[in-house]
Amino acid sequence: MMRRLSLSARLGLLFALCTGAVSLIAGTLFDRASEAHFIELDRELLTSRLAGFREVLAGVDSPQALSTRRVALDTELARHPDLGLEVRGLRGEPWLERQPGGEQHSGGMSEATAVRSLDAPLDPQQPDGPQLTLLLDITHHQHFLERMQRLIWLTVGLSALATALLGAWVARSGLRPLRQMTELASRISARSLTERLPEAGAPAELAELIVTFNAMLARLEDAFARLSAFSADIAHELRTPLSNLLTQTQVVLGRPRPLEDYREALHSNLEELQRLAQMVNDMLFLAKADHGLLAPDRHPLRLEKELDAMLEYFAPLAEERGLVLSRHGQATWPADRGMLRRALSNLLDNALRFTPDGGEVRLDLTPFDGGVRLVVANQGTPLDPGALPRLFDRFYRVDPARREGGREHAGLGLAITRSIVLAHGGEIHCESDPGWTRFILRFAETPAPADDLRCASRDH
Numbered sequence: 001m002m003r004r005l006s007l008s009a010r011l012g013l014l015f016a017l018c019t020g021a022v023s024l025i026a027g028t029l030f031d032r033a034s035e036a037h038f039i040e041l042d043r044e045l046l047t048s049r050l051a052g053f054r055e056v057l058a059g060v061d062s063p064q065a066l067s068t069r070r071v072a073l074d075t076e077l078a079r080h081p082d083l084g085l086e087v088r089g090l091r092g093e094p095w096l097e098r099q100p101g102g103e104q105h106s107g108g109m110s111e112a113t114a115v116r117s118l119d120a121p122l123d124p125q126q127p128d129g130p131q132l133t134l135l136l137d138i139t140h141h142q143h144f145l146e147r148m149q150r151l152i153w154l155t156v157g158l159s160a161l162a163t164a165l166l167g168a169w170v171a172r173s174g175l176r177p178l179r180q181m182t183e184l185a186s187r188i189s190a191r192s193l194t195e196r197l198p199e200a201g202a203p204a205e206l207a208e209l210i211v212t213f214n215a216m217l218a219r220l221e222d223a224f225a226r227l228s229a230f231s232a233d234i235a236h237e238l239r240t241p242l243s244n245l246l247t248q249t250q251v252v253l254g255r256p257r258p259l260e261d262y263r264e265a266l267h268s269n270l271e272e273l274q275r276l277a278q279m280v281n282d283m284l285f286l287a288k289a290d291h292g293l294l295a296p297d298r299h300p301l302r303l304e305k306e307l308d309a310m311l312e313y314f315a316p317l318a319e320e321r322g323l324v325l326s327r328h329g330q331a332t333w334p335a336d337r338g339m340l341r342r343a344l345s346n347l348l349d350n351a352l353r354f355t356p357d358g359g360e361v362r363l364d365l366t367p368f369d370g371g372v373r374l375v376v377a378n379q380g381t382p383l384d385p386g387a388l389p390r391l392f393d394r395f396y397r398v399d400p401a402r403r404e405g406g407r408e409h410a411g412l413g414l415a416i417t418r419s420i421v422l423a424h425g426g427e428i429h430c431e432s433d434p435g436w437t438r439f440i441l442r443f444a445e446t447p448a449p450a451d452d453l454r455c456a457s458r459d460h
Contacts, residue, residue, distance in 0.1 A: 007178075008171040015167030020160035027152030034148060038141045039116070046118035046134045049083060052076060053132060057087070057122055061130065063095045084115065084135030087122070095130070100137035114139045177206045181213055193221035237279060237411075241272040282412040286394065289419030296336035296423050303372065304330035306337070307363050310344045314352060322358045329365035331372045333443055335424055343420040344376075346413035347439055351378035354437070371444035383432040391430060392418055 005013075056076050060066045066073075066087060077085060077098060087096040100115060115135045122130040177197065184195055196214045199207065252265040288294055304327065311325045318325050351361045359379035366373045383391070394415045421428045426443040 007175060008168050011171035012164045012168030016160040016164035019163035020156050023156040023159045024152070027156060031145065031148055031152060035145055038138070038145075042116045042136050042138060042141070043118070046116070046136055049080060050118065050120055050132070050134055053085065053134065054122065054124075057132070060087075060122065063089075066095050082137040084137070086133040086135065088131045088133070090128070090130065092131075100135055114142060177210055181210070188217075193217060193224055234283075238276070241276050245269055245272050279412070282416060285416055286412065286419060289416075289423065294339075294419065294423040296339055296420075298334040298336055298424070300332055300334050301337060301340065302330070302332055303335075303365055303374070306340060307344065307365065310341065310348055311363070313345075314348050317352060318361070321352075321355075323352065323355055324360040325362075326360065327363040327365070329367075331365050331367040333372045335443075339420045339423070343417040346417045347376040350414060351376055351437075351439075354378060354380045356380055371442060374441040374443075375438050376441075377436050377438040379436060382434050383430070383437060385432075388430060388432070 053073075053076060056072045057066070057069055060069060073085070073096075077083060082100050084100040085096060085098045086094065088094055114137065116138050117136075118134045120132050120134075121127045122132045180197055184197060187195070196217060197210045199210050199214070248265055248268055252262060307327045311327060315325065317323075348361065355361055355378040361376075361378045364373075364375040364377070366375075392415060394412055418428055421441055421443075424443060426441055428439065428441050431438045431440065
């Protein structure tokens, strides 16, 4: 299999072909112009010499009369050694034939030979009389044109070769960023995702490609960092319940115990297993969301009724802590009731846990042209702005003390909430300022682009 030419070689050959074609066309035009110029000069020279020979041969009407003019004719020809002469009679019979330089001429004259001819009547007043043909030696012109043609071909060849080499060098220099990209891509690994291509000095045609390539590396670095953090987080989350199960089981089996102790140990293990099962189910739900497999069964819902039902569910917990729950506004929107309630439950549970005793949790429902806006707001300490970009990461918690895994919250609830909102074509983001933290959900008939969604999550 033939090896494919590199891009530099292809550009070099293309430059050579273009240069050779342009040089050949220019050389051919110059050669034709030079030949036409010499023809014009020769015609003018022959025309100017014609009057002198007509004067010498004036009145000649027969070979005998011509013989009386031989001396004057030879003198005139000697003055112009590059000229020859032919004189023919009325019926075309040759009376005199002299080649340029005095050589005998044979055969007809044409512009393709080494002489150029001019035919004219000997007497301008008698066009049917004896005819005169002047012959001009153009050997030096022919030699010049031949040298010119050789020079043109040499120029074409050298220009093509020089352009091919120069074009290949220029192309190779211009494509250096591509080679750098290839070298960088060959070095990319999990430990070298921080490398970037230099954007300064890059050609305009490659600048956008370099920016895109660097952006891709940045996304890969961010995704790998998130994946690494996710792996560590899930290891932490699984380590605590598994360690509890192992420890408690080993302790119970360490010596014979009453039946009630075994029953209590089994109930404790069941709680841990249920927590692990819930975590696995949540992870499966998020995996389906990541692959676009969530298919909401959407029906028109009175959203204020759904909110009131969720507030009624959380009312006992709120009363224990003296929290005020309120809902404002009403709207209708098509949604999956089960998914919607799961998302609202996560948001309300999150809000209640971060609201100080005696505080307020408020739900605001606002329809707008072509959509619905839902705000879940709670009083409390504002969030650190530096934590906002990661609030929606799986297993992420603002409180570092809870990083080793809690018995109630694994840090997946609001990640699930975002997946549900996105599955319904909406968007969610968080705003936090002194006194209030708001989770804002927006559903519209035309979903916002995925790249523009700002999502937030805190703890659930």
